[in-house]
Amino acid sequence: MSELFDRHQAVLPKWLAIYYSDPLEITHGEGRYVWGADGRRYLDFFGGILTTMTAHALPEVTKAIAEQAGKILHTSTVYLSRPMVELAEQVAELSGIPDARVFFTPSGTEANDAALLLATAYRGSNQILAMRNSYHGRSFSAVGITGNKGWAPTSLSPLKTLYVHGGMRSRGPFAHLPDDEFIAACVADLEDVLGQTRPGVAALIAEPVQGIGGFTSPPDGLYAAFREVLDRHGILWIADEVQTGWGRTGDHFWGWQAHAENGPPDLMTFAKGIGNGMSIGGVVARAEIMNCLDSNSISTFGGSPVTMAAGLANVAYLLENDLQGNARQVGGRLIERLRSGCAGLPGVREVRGRGLMIGIELVKPGTDEADPEGAAAVLEAAREGGLLIGKGGGHNTSALRVTPPLSLTQEEADEGAEILLRALGGG
Structure with missing residues (x-):
């Protein structure tokens, strides 16, 4: 655990949700990528909970x-x-x-x-x-x-x-x-x-x-x-x-x-x-x-x-820049790529969504029971592969959430899909 996380736990509420067994400090970003204090670059497929809508450090906004x-x-x-x-x-x-x-x-x-x-x-x-x-x-x-x-x-x-x-x-x-x-x-x-x-x-x-x-x-x-x-x-x-x-x-x-x-x-x-x-x-x-x-x-x-x-x-x-149109085109192809890659994976119940708002619901293989532990494991594996995603769901947080900035390119969508599918066991 990092020294910063120790300080976090000492002064912030325990119910303040935080991702990863080794929490990540993000230091800066550009476009669809962010960098952590660990020195690694990550493709951001969560956008600060759907908030970085256009791009990190967008010059027009800054x-x-x-x-x-x-x-x-x-x-x-x-x-x-x-x-x-x-x-x-x-x-x-x-x-x-x-x-x-x-x-x-x-x-x-x-x-x-x-x-x-x-x-x-x-x-x-x-x-x-x-x-x-x-x-x-x-x-x-x-x-x-x-x-x-x-x-x-x-x-x-x-x-x-x-x-x-x-x-x-x-x-x-x-x-x-x-x-x-x-x-x-x-x-x-x-x-x-x-x-x-x-x-x-x-x-x-x-x-x-x-x-x-x-x-x-x-x-x-x-x-x-x-x-x-x-x-x-x-x-x-x-x-x-x-x-x-x-x-x-x-x-x-x-x-x-x-x-x-x-x-x-x-x-x-x-x-x-x-x-x-x-x-x-x-x-x-x-x-x-x-x-x-x-x-x-x-x-x-x-x-x-x-x-x-x-x-x-x-x-x-x-x-x-018609980012709505980009969300429709790039997001549509990303959803289809994830659906085809997840087909047959026993732990994936459903890939759903529209545009660049995509959910992947996980269940324990062979059942219809939510799998929050599996979702947490995929979150960790995706990070290890260089991809940040979110999670949610009404059944014990067992859905992965994919929401990149709306300026996502097709090349970046393909990169992220490949990492995510590997994390899910389908790559």
């Missing part, structure tokens, strides 16, 4: 940060901020939500907190619908709507949460059904839940692709079908795009667009990739919802001039 830092670092929202207004204008337009208003926060957790505050205030109810196997952050209210027990350390909550089926396609009581019957069964479950609770539920919050849950997703159209039920009851739809947004899934700019028959969500949260490592989160909502609060508020660090400058430069690079 230049924007340096220039803004040379002017002023901080003002807070009690003053006008040109970078904040400009980024809010762009996010509002990109969101697809009509008459949109944007509130910036320092993280996705706070973004979801803000969305919950708005929805419950607007509807006058603390009842929230959430998906089983979901994850929405580490705060008290976000934990209260998280349907993944591995990331919910307490059952106490200011909210009454009702969990419904649908977020995980390949497990659960409806997994055996074809897509159309799966959607119908989940809608019937939603109707039943609503029939067993007091009227006036505030909102459904859902990740279009469940992130910490292992990159599981329902068939396209599930949330559109849910929306028909929600609209009849006046219930709002919050799309948690913290991990799915900004083109990562390739097919769509936002995950909700795979369920877009009834238009955009009422509220949408975002974070992670927009800042390319800088702390930006936020919620975007229709004006009538955003403006429903009847008391003052501020955001001390949300909308900071430096983070807003980073976000503007990062989104500009993303759009100008």
Whole structure:
């Protein structure tokens, strides 16, 4: 164990998850690669938990940060901020939500907190619908709507949460059904839940692709079908795009667009990739919802001039270089390479995902039982081969998570796939 890890353990909480039996200190990065204090170069297929969206040390972003830092670092929202207004204008337009208003926060957790505050205030109810196997952050209210027990350390909550089926396609009581019957069964479950609770539920919050849950997703159209039920009851739809947004899934700019028959969500949260490592989160909502609060508020660090400058430069690079298209093309080929390489491996239950958001679920060979020890072993073997990946999943952290920066080249995708397949025993 390193001297730095000893110091880490002495002053930081034991529940702060950290990877590897010999934890890694990353010292610098460039493009899709990072370097550790051990002197080794690693191909980064995790991007700081989906946060390094475009590239490490992207010149356009680092230049924007340096220039803004040379002017002023901080003002807070009690003053006008040109970078904040400009980024809010762009996010509002990109969101697809009509008459949109944007509130910036320092993280996705706070973004979801803000969305919950708005929805419950607007509807006058603390009842929230959430998906089983979901994850929405580490705060008290976000934990209260998280349907993944591995990331919910307490059952106490200011909210009454009702969990419904649908977020995980390949497990659960409806997994055996074809897509159309799966959607119908989940809608019937939603109707039943609503029939067993007091009227006036505030909102459904859902990740279009469940992130910490292992990159599981329902068939396209599930949330559109849910929306028909929600609209009849006046219930709002919050799309948690913290991990799915900004083109990562390739097919769509936002995950909700795979369920877009009834238009955009009422509220949408975002974070992670927009800042390319800088702390930006936020919620975007229709004006009538955003403006429903009847008391003052501020955001001390949300909308900071430096983070807003980073976000503007990062989104500009993303759009100008069609990184969504790159995620679709390179990610599509990467998924197929992993699927073909994993075919026949007894420990691989499923390779799933879209674009550059790929999950590999592991089970103990010959069973359908989750294999968290196997996932941890593959994580270690991939690192030894020079590749960094993540892990998650609703069944004891048994899914590998692959989320490189969206500028990944085909050559780098092939390199990473080869390392990962060797680590899985298929190389």
